[in-house]
Amino acid sequence: MSAIGTHLILEMYDCPAEVIDDLERVREAVREAARAARSTLLHEAAHSFQPQGVTALGLLAESHISVHTWPELGYAAADVFTCGEQARPREACECLARRLEAGRYEIQELERGAKAPPERPARVPEPAPAATGPRPGQCDVG
C-alpha cells in the first residue's frame, strides 16, 4: 500500500537570531521552499510574536509548509507535507535550512495515509497567483 503524502519534520538548530526573528525573511524562505518543492503556494499566514519569534504557514496545492522560530534558542521547527510524485519536499527542507542559516538540521520522514484505501485521488489545484511559481500538474499519489 503506498502512502498518500510525504511529511517531513525539519529541526533547525544554531540559526542566527536576527535571521529567524525576521518575519519577511521567514516568509520569503517559505515561498522559496515551495518553489524548491515544485509546489504551488496558494495562501500564506504569518505572525510575529513579542518579544520574539515568528510563525509562517504556506498552504500548498500539495498540502503545507510551516515554520515556527525561537530566536532566543537559535531554533526553528518546520514541516513540509506534500502529495504527488512531482513534489520534492526534501528540497524544500534543504532550502529552508539554507535560507534560515541553520548550523545543523535534521529531517525525519513520515509516510501519511499509508492505511487509506488504494484508490488514487485526483486533486486538481486551482490556478495560483503568477508570483508563486509554476503550477503543478494533478496531485496524484505515487
Next chain:
Amino acid sequence: MSAIGTHLILEMYDCPAEVIDDLERVREAVREAARAARSTLLHEAAHSFQPQGVTALGLLAESHISVHTWPELGYAAADVFTCGEQARPREACECLARRLEAGRYEIQELERGAKAPPERPARVPEPAPAATGPRPGQCDVG
C-alpha cells in the same frame, strides 16, 4: 533536556466524504480543536480543491493545526503542533477525529526541539480576536 513543543500527527480514516469535503465544516473543526487544545487561533487559511478535498490551516499562538482531506478515500491527514504546558494537543486531535467523524484514527507524538539549548523562551501571544477562545498565558516550555 526537555522538548520545546509537542507535534502530534493525526491519521483519520473512514471519514464520511460529505463531511471532509465541506470546507466550512473542516474550518469549524480546526477552530474547535484550537479551543480544545486551550490554544489561541490567530489566523486561518483554507482552500477547497476540485473536484474534491479541502485544506484548513490554523496559525496558533502556540504553533499550528493543519487538516488536509481526501474525501474520495475517506482519509484526512492532520497535525497539531503546540508549545507550552497549558496546551492540550491530544484533546485537539480527539476533537478533530470526532468532528470529522473518523471511523478510526491514529496519533503519533513527536517531541520538537529536544536538542535546542535549555533556555526558556518567553513568547507572548498578541491579543486574539474575541471569537477564537480564551487567551493563553505565555507560551513557556515545560
